[in-house]
Amino acid sequence: MTMQQKFRTIWVFFVINFKRLFRDKTALFFTFAFPLIFLLVFGFANRNSGTTFHVGLLNRSSTAIAQQTADSIKHGKVLKVDKSITNMSLAQQKMKRGQLDATIVLPENFGMTMHGIPSGQAQVIYTQNGAQAGGAVQSILQAQFSKINATFVTAKTPFVAKGVQTNEKSLSSFDYAFAGVLGFTILGSGIFGPINIFPELKKQGILRRLHTTPLRVWQYFLSIMLGNAVIGLLSLGLMYLVALKLFNLHIAGNILELIVFLVFSLLLILGIGLAIGGWAKNERQAAPLANIVVFPMMFLSGTFFPRFGFPEWLQHVTNFFPLTPVIDGARLITTEGFHLTQMGSQLGIMGAWLVVVYIIAFRVFRWE
């Protein structure tokens, strides 16, 4: 057989199995719909909305200034006033349950004129667990008051702190969630696919039949890799489209580099699935091994929980999981605009795993 014939064989396998996918409703659901459902759930839970505090507002003063202050608090963007709060006991209940971050009270004498100018002291009430949010609300209020103060007293303020916003967007929780869902999809197509399909093909003797032909393992693997890369890219592409339309995702990096990186990621994770599914004689061998490999990655590589919350030693360890650089890398290119040339550590870890995983997959593969 010439080399050209050998590659034609791979192409025929790829084309026919690709067509087959679109006749298999279950496979279609798990390939395209399932990841989208995950994306929608995680997307809506982590929508890009900035930071807001939920507060109760009790205005006990009847002065015009108190009314103005209350209005300006209500129209502010950072403080969201819960209009159902009408008295202190209601406010305290909601704060206890964590539904309110703090309650702002404008006392009866707020805004009354003393020494020729109006004055007052607003109270910010918060629970012990809400100290951080309470402090923040207090500062926000203080900032609003200093503007008002300036209209009554022109005092020199020798020392001031001024906030300067940079032009760069910081990462929102959606950016982390999106990369995580991408990672989960890559994990699903690369590992859950082969560990379910291979034992079935072996049970039915389909692989054994192929084994009696001159087909080589590498040809068979390449046809699967090609199929997984193309179908995986379609599925991930669909997720990107939904994220762009629905969740204001902005792709900062180069699309071509992103595609190259995603194909690399798909093939790396597929190698793990090929090794497990190719080795296992039946489902009973495949399932436990797959769980041992998949679960640590699912929970510690940043799919569902961002890794920056982990203790430092755990971050170091999980850095070397195969899926971690996949998720980090997808995020770095997508939202931070990194180039592949800047991602040496990610690509290095992935490359090392790729070699290891495929050597194992080739060695342990069994046709029956």
Add this chain to the structure above:
Amino acid sequence: MADTILSVQNLTKVYDGKKAVAGISFEVKRGEIFGILGPNGAGKTTTLEMIETLREIDGGTATIDGVDVAKHPYEIRGMIGVQPQTPGFQDKTKLTELIQLFAASYGTKVDPKKFLEEMNLGDKANSYIESLSGGQKQRFSIVTALVHDPKVFFLDEPTTGLDPQARRNLWDLIKEVRDRGISVILTTHYMDEAEILCDRIAIMDAGKIVKLDTPKNLIQQLLDSGFHKDQKVEQANLEDVFIDLTGKGLRN
């Protein structure tokens, strides 16, 4: 020898220190149906699997058309067709596509429609494999092993578990394969099958070939040695009754 397609010399397979196949030798001629008979565990399947390159040969040699099986397994696989006991195909795939897949596996190309028509499966060409009846599947399975014009065709206990109709149909198919000039090697433990189908048979027991000859000669030798059975001349047997009552048509 030009008319020898398969030559087996001293073929041996050892499992846990026990010889499952204990140095057997035989030759299969071009265009014949050769049967390997024997009780379960006699080493029939192991012998077949060694010649099919699926199992490592522990001792001796096997050559197909002059090509050494152990030295050139991939070349051998391109020269043989193998019918598994239970044919399985991936579902949601058309017959034409499966033919393409197998042709590709053998590194060749066929016109799948034309090929299926030749094999009397033309009307099913665009059907999915799961819509075929048991008998049609059996036929299709044999057809897939012929896409590359093999020189030798192997069947391991092809009729185990089939009803009399399907059995007869399969016998006809196997003869068709032989008539295409392909040598057929099959294992069985049905004596009637061997007698009807095989040009020559080897009887195996405990990893050895006990006897090898044509069915006629084997029976004659037994008779010559003074063996005789209580003679009851029956013009029909129970299977004839069964076929007469239920017809020759294939069932699902």
